[in-house]
Amino acid sequence: MPDSLYIAATGMQAQQMNVDTIANNLANTNTVAFKKGRISFTDLMVQESARVGMSGTDRAADSGTAAGASMMGNGVGISSSSKIFDAGGVTQTGSEWDVAIQGDGFFRVTLADGSTAYTRGGTLKVNAEGQLTTDTGLALQPAISVPANVGSISIGADGTVTATVAGQTKTSQLGQLQLTRFANTGALSAQGDNLYVTTEAAGSSTQGNPGADGLGSLQQGYLEGSNVKMVDEMVNLVIAQRAYEASSKIVQASDEMMQMVNNLRR
Numbered sequence: 001m002p003d004s005l006y007i008a009a010t011g012m013q014a015q016q017m018n019v020d021t022i023a024n025n026l027a028n029t030n031t032v033a034f035k036k037g038r039i040s041f042t043d044l045m046v047q048e049s050a051r052v053g054m055s056g057t058d059r060a061a062d063s064g065t066a067a068g069a070s071m072m073g074n075g076v077g078i079s080s081s082s083k084i085f086d087a088g089g090v091t092q093t094g095s096e097w098d099v100a101i102q103g104d105g106f107f108r109v110t111l112a113d114g115s116t117a118y119t120r121g122g123t124l125k126v127n128a129e130g131q132l133t134t135d136t137g138l139a140l141q142p143a144i145s146v147p148a149n150v151g152s153i154s155i156g157a158d159g160t161v162t163a164t165v166a167g168q169t170k171t172s173q174l175g176q177l178q179l180t181r182f183a184n185t186g187a188l189s190a191q192g193d194n195l196y197v198t199t200e201a202a203g204s205s206t207q208g209n210p211g212a213d214g215l216g217s218l219q220q221g222y223l224e225g226s227n228v229k230m231v232d233e234m235v236n237l238v239i240a241q242r243a244y245e246a247s248s249k250i251v252q253a254s255d256e257m258m259q260m261v262n263n264l265r266r
Helices: 001-029 056-061 230-262
Strands: 038-042 045-049 069-072 074-083 091-094 097-101 107-110 117-121 124-125 132-134 150-155 160-165 172-176 177-182 191-192 196-198 205-208 219-220 222-224
Touching: 001 038, 001 074, 001 230, 107 132, 107 177, 150 219
Parallel strands: 097 222
Antiparallel strands: 038 074, 045 069, 091 222, 097 219, 107 117, 117 196, 124 132, 150 160, 160 172, 177 205, 191 196
């Protein structure tokens, strides 16, 4: 059976995953702090195949490979599926519970199993225990308690959280929001819900107050949007469709060649 069938199949499979990734990017155009995905391709293992129709002299002089053999690829594969952590546009919401990170850094949160994850989603709320959490109810690290009779809350660019409490004339400091950044942000593992967990490839992490040690600052009343650019994704979609179509044409051509061979008569 012609190798071209298998090679074309790898191209179709790779482009299908590429289209799936683009579709996910487009679907999350309006998701707060969403980071677009990207597929990287690599050629599959090269193998030696016998060459036909060349004289021994031609074969020996050809490109330094073993006489009578040629190097041929086996198609394309997915080398990685990664996230692009370019900053998204910042939109004003006017809500005191919304915070955008301007620059590098993630909020640390505690998952249900007690492990740590990271997010750039800045929609905050207070849970039933009075803890400051993300919009999905994950408690921030370090923990910040908010009194039940809080009037208004203020979050400074350096992460200082203050609030006015009913019956008091002075503001009270509730805690300090901190950020974490990584040596290789692109190696973080996406978990869904705008959450990421660290990996060995992500390298060392730096934790501290916003605005210090290269960490970004906070902006209250704003939210970071998705970094998906609709035009770019539509162009990538057209390219992926054309590549998929080209691979399908190879399958069709190989099938026609096999049909011609099967139809040969003595």
